[in-house]
Amino acid sequence: MPRAVVILPSTTYRAHDFVSAAESLGIDLVVASENPPPFDMGDRYLQIDCSNPQSAADSIATMGDEIAFDGVVAADDSGVMVASLAGTTLGLAANTPDAAGATRDKLLLRNRLETAEVPQPRFAALEPNQSAEEVSEAVGFPLVVKPLSRSASQGVIRVDRPEDLPASIDRVRRIIGDHEHSQRLLLETYLPGDEVAVEGLVRNGELMVLAIFDKPDTSEGPSFPETILVTPSRLSDESQQECIRVAEAALRGLGLTHGPVHIELKIHNDRASVIEVAARSIGGLCSRSLNFGLMGTTLESLILRNAVGMDKPELRREQHASGVLMIPIPRSGVLDSIDGIIEAREIPGVTGVDITISVGSEVAAVPEGDRYLGFVFARADTPETVESALRKAKTTIVVSVT
Numbered sequence: 001m002p003r004a005v006v007i008l009p010s011t012t013y014r015a016h017d018f019v020s021a022a023e024s025l026g027i028d029l030v031v032a033s034e035n036p037p038p039f040d041m042g043d044r045y046l047q048i049d050c051s052n053p054q055s056a057a058d059s060i061a062t063m064g065d066e067i068a069f070d071g072v073v074a075a076d077d078s079g080v081m082v083a084s085l086a087g088t089t090l091g092l093a094a095n096t097p098d099a100a101g102a103t104r105d106k107l108l109l110r111n112r113l114e115t116a117e118v119p120q121p122r123f124a125a126l127e128p129n130q131s132a133e134e135v136s137e138a139v140g141f142p143l144v145v146k147p148l149s150r151s152a153s154q155g156v157i158r159v160d161r162p163e164d165l166p167a168s169i170d171r172v173r174r175i176i177g178d179h180e181h182s183q184r185l186l187l188e189t190y191l192p193g194d195e196v197a198v199e200g201l202v203r204n205g206e207l208m209v210l211a212i213f214d215k216p217d218t219s220e221g222p223s224f225p226e227t228i229l230v231t232p233s234r235l236s237d238e239s240q241q242e243c244i245r246v247a248e249a250a251l252r253g254l255g256l257t258h259g260p261v262h263i264e265l266k267i268h269n270d271r272a273s274v275i276e277v278a279a280r281s282i283g284g285l286c287s288r289s290l291n292f293g294l295m296g297t298t299l300e301s302l303i304l305r306n307a308v309g310m311d312k313p314e315l316r317r318e319q320h321a322s323g324v325l326m327i328p329i330p331r332s333g334v335l336d337s338i339d340g341i342i343e344a345r346e347i348p349g350v351t352g353v354d355i356t357i358s359v360g361s362e363v364a365a366v367p368e369g370d371r372y373l374g375f376v377f378a379r380a381d382t383p384e385t386v387e388s389a390l391r392k393a394k395t396t397i398v399v400s401v402t
Contacts, residue, residue: 002308003028004071007079021300050078057085064090071307099255103279106148116253119273121188142190147176154370158221193268198247205257225366230323246272285375289324321383325376325390329365336400344396349380349389
């Protein structure tokens with residue numbers, strides 16, 4: 001029986017999905033996490049600290065010396081470096097720490113892509129105590145301010161005018177906290193266009209495209225919450241091929257050779273540019289919007305098969321269109337209520353609604369926050385019908401925050 005370890009952050013929603021996928025494939029799965037999953041894993045649970053990747057990787061490698069792993073998988077950004085270090089130590093197929101590290105530092109990512117001549121925004125690092133006015137001249141307005149290591153649009157703010165830049169920089173620094181206050185920030189030219197996400201698996205350096213998601217509600221700022229994703233893409237075949245070409249160039253430039261990847265791009269005038277590259281699959285519960293082959297194979301199943309080197313599976317996505325709505329947090333405060341869930345579930349095309357934050361919890365809206373209230377899933381014959389169902393669900397679900 002093949003054996004794999006999946007690295008799950010304590011805040012993940014996906015523990016059950018990976019465990020179920022492993023059971024269906026006959027893979028002996030070990031969960032490595034900061035806190036035990038919400039079900040008993042017995043001796044197949046390993047407590048680690050993802051904030052210390054080397055120590056966490058050493059713990060996995062020690063366990064691997066005893067029970068011989070065939071693959072290591074990171075379910076989220078916080079596990080990417082752990083998986084790379086552990087996999088390399090154990091001699092498994094894995095991204096090198098150098099390549100994995102480039103996906104966890106946005107400035108390093110930009111420098112690597114620039115060296116590889118991959119299309120991307122103009123950018124510059126804002127060093128501690130450096131003049132933001134001088135740095136912004138190299139980038140131009142409108143621009144985007146970003147922290148170097150956050151995800152889910154946390155701390156990402158568009159700035160249109162030079163006079164607004166100091167306040168936006170101060171806000172980003174407050175978001176990332178005092179312990180990161182002296183770190184550099186990234187300034188990037190704001191790119192117009194349609195945003196898409198390429199979801200894929202890499203094996204031996206070859207990208208296997210699983211889906212291209214349209215983001216029909218692509219935000220123009222000042223913050224950038226994600227809401228609706230729909231696949232298959234409605235871009236022209238030429239534009240989709242351009243996105244794949246640029247995604248492949250980005251992977252080569254970064255040196256990513258194995259595992260799941262999630263690549264976000266902007267496409268404008270039929271030219272694609274890289275916004276982000278992550279060495280993990282799509283976040284949250286969004287993977288539930290994808291099924292493959294005739295038997296409804298899940299994305300987690302494909303990831304685990306790829307990790308342990310099982311025969312190349314059927315990667316053809318199901319014939320139906322599908323999508324997901326990430327229910328946004330309207331403002332920061334205390335979550336008082338979420339109404340309309342039952343009504344949303346009854347909308348034609350909607351296949352499920354999952355709420356992931358409890359009423360009474362403190363919540364933070366983007367750009368301060370990095371979570372969503374829940375997810376709505378839809379499936380239909382066409383992308384247009386899926387998008388319509390998700391939009392109806394978005395107006396049906398009423399969120400109250402005080």
